[in-house]
Amino acid sequence: MIVRDAPRAIDLIFAIRGSILPRIAPRLLALMVFAALMVWLDRRTDILPEAGALGFTVFGIALSLFLGFRNNAAYDRWWEARKLWGGLLADMRSLAREAEVFVRDDALRLSLLRTARAFLHLHRANLRRRPDDALARSHAGALADAPHPPDAALDAMAALVKRGAAGGTIDSFGQRALAERLGSMALQQAGCERIATTPLPYVYSLLIYRTTWLFCLLLPLALVGPAGWLTPLFVGIVGYVFFGLAEVTEELSHPFGETPNGLPLDAICRAAEISLAQHLGEEAPEPLEPKDYFLS
Amino acid sequence: MIVRDAPRAIDLIFAIRGSILPRIAPRLLALMVFAALMVWLDRRTDILPEAGALGFTVFGIALSLFLGFRNNAAYDRWWEARKLWGGLLADMRSLAREAEVFVRDDALRLSLLRTARAFLHLHRANLRRRPDDALARSHAGALADAPHPPDAALDAMAALVKRGAAGGTIDSFGQRALAERLGSMALQQAGCERIATTPLPYVYSLLIYRTTWLFCLLLPLALVGPAGWLTPLFVGIVGYVFFGLAEVTEELSHPFGETPNGLPLDAICRAAEISLAQHLGEEAPEPLEPKDYFLS
Amino acid sequence: MIVRDAPRAIDLIFAIRGSILPRIAPRLLALMVFAALMVWLDRRTDILPEAGALGFTVFGIALSLFLGFRNNAAYDRWWEARKLWGGLLADMRSLAREAEVFVRDDALRLSLLRTARAFLHLHRANLRRRPDDALARSHAGALADAPHPPDAALDAMAALVKRGAAGGTIDSFGQRALAERLGSMALQQAGCERIATTPLPYVYSLLIYRTTWLFCLLLPLALVGPAGWLTPLFVGIVGYVFFGLAEVTEELSHPFGETPNGLPLDAICRAAEISLAQHLGEEAPEPLEPKDYFLS
Amino acid sequence: MIVRDAPRAIDLIFAIRGSILPRIAPRLLALMVFAALMVWLDRRTDILPEAGALGFTVFGIALSLFLGFRNNAAYDRWWEARKLWGGLLADMRSLAREAEVFVRDDALRLSLLRTARAFLHLHRANLRRRPDDALARSHAGALADAPHPPDAALDAMAALVKRGAAGGTIDSFGQRALAERLGSMALQQAGCERIATTPLPYVYSLLIYRTTWLFCLLLPLALVGPAGWLTPLFVGIVGYVFFGLAEVTEELSHPFGETPNGLPLDAICRAAEISLAQHLGEEAPEPLEPKDYFLS
Amino acid sequence: MIVRDAPRAIDLIFAIRGSILPRIAPRLLALMVFAALMVWLDRRTDILPEAGALGFTVFGIALSLFLGFRNNAAYDRWWEARKLWGGLLADMRSLAREAEVFVRDDALRLSLLRTARAFLHLHRANLRRRPDDALARSHAGALADAPHPPDAALDAMAALVKRGAAGGTIDSFGQRALAERLGSMALQQAGCERIATTPLPYVYSLLIYRTTWLFCLLLPLALVGPAGWLTPLFVGIVGYVFFGLAEVTEELSHPFGETPNGLPLDAICRAAEISLAQHLGEEAPEPLEPKDYFLS
Known part of the structure; x- marks a missing residue:
């Protein structure tokens, strides 16, 4: 995710980092050359027939509405993804607190929290399709090779709760509370x-790219x-305007990608680690900082 | 559901799979022939009266807004349906975990999970109006002939919980937890x-197809x-643009159909099976892969 | 509710059932005659002054947006109402299951479910403002004469839970579960x-009908x-387009009416009866089928 | 809140009650006189320069979108406020039922319900900024002079639950259930x-009124x-169209005002009283009826 | 947050406080001078080529839709932030009530509430990036120096619950209730x-500022x-219209800033203090009042 303040005057002209321009520049150039050819031809x-404005006004408005819809849908996906990760962060913290209250066996409690941390990293690696994510593997061990690693981590946590229940260190209330927390994380x-x-x-x-191209090619x-x-x-x-919006939309609709507008999953995982550190008796690591305006 | 990357230049021209064009091509052809006739007549x-642009601008904008509304509503249905199935998947996994924690009778636990798996397949077959779905029948047995099969499966699960309660292998906390899980699945x-x-x-x-036809026929x-x-x-x-959007909308508004844009219920059921496999002591099946870009 | 497939070509021209046209035809005719008079006068x-297009474009767009807003709001009401009834259906089924698990007195359990069924019918009759609904009365008996019948039915269910608690056939967990279910139904x-x-x-x-009339009368x-x-x-x-949308909106915004676009409350009540039948040891009735495309 | 059926033809012309026209008539008159002066001047x-249509089309569309946004936001506030009051009504009824089930001391139960009724009236008076509301004071007594009266009423209810717990007439399950109900009411x-x-x-x-005035003054x-x-x-x-929408928006965005479009809080409080009456052993009062189409 | 009534006629012309005009005046002036130069040049x-209206209509509508989208998103952020703080306020009050019911040790209960109050101030200071907020420090003591202060405050509350559980002054039901409340606050x-x-x-x-500038510079x-x-x-x-909306949007999208449209976090914290005062046996402070229409 790009982290920058509101663009200043100078950024408007020169900002490249975070801009969509580089990606669509070839297309725009091609379109402009084509349009110049049309003028020259005219x-x-x-040869060139002339088209009235009517068709283009209606076409343009329809296209704008359509792009607007797709942009909304993509942004909603992105923001919902961010909400889910915010919820997971809260779940990790609440789990740590509930473990303090309900688990009367410190070794078990630490295992539970460590597995939770592994879950978060496995989940991150799974969403980013990185089965060999080194960080996740360092936390997760054998769990990383399960058919569905984050699911397996939650299973392991449930097994720990079961063990605590069998051993008498987690009472019925605690079982319910922790099972509900696991249910929330699974959701x-x-x-x-x-x-x-x-x-x-x-x-x-398909519909949007095809109509955008048609519009731009006929506009001359x-x-x-x-x-x-x-x-x-x-x-x-x-x-x-049109291709820029279409590309931004494409990117935002994949919120877990490692693109300039992807969500900063690494930073959120780190925030969870910081919160868990105290409960694990470890030193809290530093928060991740953006590099060259980019927070991974 | 069609699973493809963002369309490349070549797809824009030739992609058929996942495109709406084949379905509306006859209509478009008829419209274009009609329009050509009008030009020839003119x-x-x-004979031909000429109509000013004003009526069409307002008409076109109203139609765009209306199509936009219907598209929004259809997409919301599609996405809500996907959310509900995502929730069911999470429920299946959480049920498996809660059964580990709360059910102290392994045979009963396995029955519960198998009935849950049958429920999911019956639910899928019910939504797709396939009372004779072979896969569902293989999992569900006699339940498939109940007046409302998925409902009957949930009833069977409640009966298992009751048996466990009577037999002392599910305590009061477990009854509450499992009853709540069943309630969530029912919802x-x-x-x-x-x-x-x-x-x-x-x-x-009716309103949309009638006005779209009127618009296109009068536009010449x-x-x-x-x-x-x-x-x-x-x-x-x-x-x-207009018929394409109307057709996409029609398809998305029926998210459980086996159309190119229908939801991949088979694949979600398979994902649930993979997650349940470990709890059932079975080998996890492979995830479903798209065939010719289509995930069923 | 009208239940029909997507309109085919022939329906576009002739479909009357489910169409808004019959209701607005007199208005449209009057408008067209008026417009013809204006042309004849011109x-x-x-005498006739001529008005430029500008005013109408802005006016038309503003009106479209406004109609669009009202349509959205009306559809949201309709869909929320459908969600609430879907939730009630799920509640009825879950109640039946929870009663199996938590109520250890079969007569009491059957009373509870029968009162729940009466509640649903009273609620339906109440929403449709039919205090003398025969079906509701046949299920509800004296409850139908309470100041607020559905509310009284829920009160009667709470009294049954209280009796079970006093008699020892519903334990504390069951009281909580059933009280929560009643709370959900009340909500x-x-x-x-x-x-x-x-x-x-x-x-x-008022604003919308006034401006729509103004627009149509000045348009000539x-x-x-x-x-x-x-x-x-x-x-x-x-x-x-404008009056059609305004009328559809009017109808959808009253989702409990027995209009062509009203919700099929009878059919949903029947679905609940089917699900409850097994728990009551009764024969499940047939699902309601649409008559002449109309599902009541 | 104005309660009327859909406007008939005659209402469109003459309806004043519920119309926004009286409020904006002076402004409209001033605008029309100003416009007439401009025509006369022209x-x-x-002197008068002529402005092309382009600027006004874009300006008009931007203004429409902006008014549309504000209207959406205001309507959402209004509808959310109505949802919250609907939720409170459900809470009152559920509280009464839960008190039946969980409170084994009738005097305490009645105190609890009476305080709940006082809470609702204090809440209403607080939202309408009427610290000396006679009806609220008659129900609430000393609570009406607390720094935050509705909050104090909820505190008093919590104190009653605590007393019941100490006295053994509310068990732990009941404490949880009632505390959750109070939490829901507080939310x-x-x-x-x-x-x-x-x-x-x-x-x-500010932005909207300024631009609306600019638009209307320049339009001539x-x-x-x-x-x-x-x-x-x-x-x-x-x-x-523009000022009418702006004023409606202004009114709807203050849903607790005693304006024609304010919510009928008195009627909702009365509905709660009717539902509580039976639990309090009192006679149910009559529902409030609209006077001159207005429900307070 | 600016707290003013709906603008009167006089405000429309002179209101500065709460207006966006001062911030964008330099830009507007530059644009107008540039436009005047263009007219003079023409x-x-x-030299000056003339551009038809078509391009600008489509461009203008696309830009309006885009600004509208961004405005919606920013307003949603602002309103969601307000909802979350409203939820926290309700949580604080419910926590105080639940502590009355479930904590049978007054010193512990007071510690819990004081830590909750510290949490709220630390949370406020954290959102406003003021690590040295004097008010927060006065309430929070050492907690203010933790890696994540509000998180540490919640941890401290969980530790208090644990102590109460160990000491027998909070029973299992109370642990569950308080842990759930902490979970809600964490969320x-x-x-x-x-x-x-x-x-x-x-x-x-970037996209919006660039296109707005392009539009305004080419419009002449x-x-x-x-x-x-x-x-x-x-x-x-x-x-x-365009820059004004863009700036408002920018400001609303940062709802925790101390800008004219930022949320009044100080006032909400004060409201929580008033509600807690009675439970802490302290005198309730006065509510915060806006100064020069501004509520901090």
């Missing part, structure tokens, strides 16, 4: 999994008359 | 049923003057 | 009551010049 | 307080040419 | 942290012809 020959984990495995319907992407027909040599500029700007 | 005779099951049995109001579909009157022989092209594009 | 005299019941007693603010209806001034004798057609279409 | 002199009470004390950001109001510049003496009419209509 | 030379605290640490995606800000090309010397005025107004 000036030299009489949020499944929520993240849902977002990761269910992309926005592909048909939307309507502009060449009234706007003349300004046509490439306008086509470039319209392309910037 | 060139040959003087999500009823949510899916609600989506499956309550389509978007029919009056919307406004375009024939300024756009000439480009009219069929423009009518085709406008028809593509 | 052709014969010079959903109050939610339905809220929707039924709090319509959309009247000021919106702008169209008469560019569109000539097509004016009545365009006015009719614009009226169809 | 006809007599050549809904705080939600109402949040809405009452946190208006929509003032900067929005664009209309005077094409629309001539129709200009005042159009300006009046545009003003009606 | 009158004197023939809301993490929600606030999420909003504070996860700004709106930077790419949106389209207006200079039809609007002449009114061009600077129109450009100024369009700039006012």
Whole structure:
């Protein structure tokens, strides 16, 4: 995730880090060259038919609404993903507190918290499709090779609760409290999994990219008359707005990717580690800081 | 559900799988031929009245907003359905863990989990209106012939909890925990049923298809003057955007259908089986993979 | 509720059942006759001032947005009402299961479920303002004459729980579980009551109908010049879109009415009866089927 | 709250009660006179510059979107406030039932319910900023003089639960159940307080009124040419739509006010009294009826 | 937060406090001077190309929709933050009540409430990034120096519950109730942290400021012809609407800042103190009042 203050004047012109421009620049250039060719063709020959504004107004508004919808949906996915991770962070902290209250066996309690920490890292590695994530493996050990690692970590925690119940160090109230906490973590984990495995319907992407291209390629027909040599500029700007939004949307709709707009899962895991440290009797690590405005 | 990466340049032109184009192509062709006839008529005779742009701008914007609303509503249904299945997946996993903690009779525990797995398949078959689903029947046995099979499966689970309570292998805390879990599953099951049995109001579909046809059929009157022989092209594009969106919407609003944009219920059921396998002492099956980009 | 598949070509032209057209036809006809008069007047005299397009574009967009907002709000009410009834259905089923687990007195259990069934019918009759609903009375007996019948039914259920507690057939855990279930039913019941007693603010209806009429009556001034004798057609279409949407909205915002778009409360009550039948040792009735596409 | 059926033809023209027109009439009149002056000036002199339509189209659309946003936000506040009160009503009823089940001391139970009723009235008086509300004082006695009366009422209820626990007439399960019910009431009470004390950001109001005035005052510049003496009419209509919406929004965003669109808190309190009456052994009062279409 | 009534006529012209105008005035002035230069250039030379309206209409609508989206997202953040603080306030009050019911050791109960109060202040100081907040330090003592102060306060509360459990003054039901309350507070605290640490995606800000500048700088090309010397005025107004909205959005999206539209955290903390005072046996402080319309 890019962490920067609101852009100042100078950033508006030069900011590259966090901008979508580099990614769409080739497309915009192609569009502008094409538009320039159209103007040249129009000036030299009489081939080009002229299209009235009506079609483009309606088309443009429909396209804007459609892009707006997809942008909303993508942002909602991104923000819901962030909420789920915020919820997991709260769950980790509450688990640590409930373990203090309800578990009367310190070794068991520490095992429980360590497994919880492993769960969080396995979950992160799973969402980012990194089965060999070194950090996760260092925390998780054998759990990392289960068919579904984060699920296996939660299973291991349930087994610890069972052991505590059998050994009399967790009473019935504690079992209920910890089982509910595990249920909450499982729900949020499944929520993240849902977002990761269910992309926005592909048909939307196809529809949107196809119509955006059609719009930008046909636009010169309507502009060449009234706007003349300004046509490439306008086509470039319209392309910037529409393709820019489409690309941002694409990126935000995959909130767990390691892209400039992906969520800072590493930083959230670190925040959980800091909170757990005291309960584990360990030294709290430093919070992660953004590097070159980027927080991983 | 179609599982593909963001479309590349080549897909934009040729992608058929996951595209809505094949379904609406006949309509678009008819519209374009009609529009061409209108242009020809306009060139040959003087019959055709000309309509100003104003009516179409307002009409077009109203139609866009209306399509946008219906699209939102359909997508919300689709995404809510996905959330409910994600919740069921989490419930299955949490049930397995809570059974470990609270059920002190292994045979009973295994029965409970197997019935839960049967419930999920019966629920899937019920939503897809397949009373004779072989897979569901293989898991569910006689339950599949109940008046409401998934409901009967949950009843069977409650009966198991009752047996455990009577036999002393599930204490009061466990009864509460498992009854709450069953309540959560029933709620999500009823949510899916609600989506499956309550389509978007029919009056919307009628209103939208009627106005879209009217718009596309009248559009040549406004375009024939300024756009000439480009009219069929423009009518085709406008028809593509509007009918394309209407069809996508129709499909997404039935999220349990086995259409290209239907939810991958088979894959979710498989994910639940994988998670349950360990608790049942069985070998975990492989996750389902998409075939020809399609995940069933 | 109208239950039909997506409209086919033939339905688009002839479908009456479920269409809003019959209700607004007189208005549209009046508008079109008025518009034709305006064209005739314009052709014969010079009285008519001409209005530019600008005012109508802005007016039309503002009106579209406003109608769109009201439509959203009405659909949300309709869908929330459906969710609440879906939740009640799940509650009825969960109540039956929890009664199996927690009530150790079969006569009491059966009383509880029968009162729950009576509650659902009383709630339905209450929402539809039918104090003399025969079906509800057949299930509810004296409860139907209480000041607030569904509320009285819930009170009667609480009294049964109290009796079970006093008699030792419902333990403390069961009291908690059943009290929570009653709380959940009361919450959903109050939610339905809220929707039924709090319509959309009247000021919106007034504002929207007034502006829609103004728009449609003034529109000929702008169209008469560019569109000539097509004016009545365009006015009719614009009226169809705007008044059609306004009427649909009006109907959806009263989800408990027995209108074509009202919710199928009878069918949902029947679904609950089917689920309860097994627990009551009765034969399950058949599900309700739509008659002439209408599910009551 | 105004309670009327959907407006009939005659209401559209004459309805005053519930209409926003009286409040904005002076403004509209001023605008129309100003517009007429501009037309007169344009006809007599050549001073007036003419402005093209472009600026107004974009300005008008931006303004519509902005008004639409504010309207959404205000309606959401209003509807959330109604939900919270619906939730409180359900809480009152559930509290009465839970008291039946869990409190084994009738005098204590009656005290609890009476304090709950006092809480509701104190909460109503607090939201409406009426510290000397006679009805609330008659129910609440000394509690009405606490620094935060509704909060004090909840404190008093907690004290009663504590007394019952100490006296052995409320067991641990009952303490939990009643404490959770109090927690739910406190949450809904705080939600109402949040809405009452946190208006929509003032900067929005300023921005919206300023731009609406600017738009309406400049509009004649664009209309005077094409629309001539129709200009005042159009300006009046545009003003009606924009100012009307702005005023409705203003009113809805304060849902606890005693305005025509304020929530009927008196009627909801009465509904709670009716439900509590039976549990208190009192006669149920009549429901409140609207007077001159207004339900207080 | 600015606390003012709906703006009166006089405020519309002169209100500065709470207005966004001062912040964007330099930009607007620059834009207007630039526009005037363009008009002057157009009158004197023939250099300036003229651009048709089409491009600007589509661009303007796309920009409006985009600004509208960002505004929605920012307002949702602001309102969610307010909800979370409202929830914390309710939690504080419920905690105080539950402590009365469940804690049978007055010294412990007072410690618990004092730590809760410290938590709230530490949380406030943490969100506002004021590690040396004097008020928070006066309440929190050593806790203020922990790696994560509000988290440490919650840990301290859990330790108190543990002590009460060990000492027999909090029974199992009380442990569960208080642990759940702590879990709720942790969840809301993490929600606030999420909003504070996860700004709106930077790419949106960049995209929006860049396109707004482009739009305003190019607009004179389209207006200079039809609007002449009114061009600077129109450009100024369009700039006012677009930049004004962008700035408001920027501010609302940081709801914990001490800006005119930031949330009144001091006042909410004070409200919690008032509610806790009675439970602590202290005198309730006065509520905070706005100073010069500003509530901190």
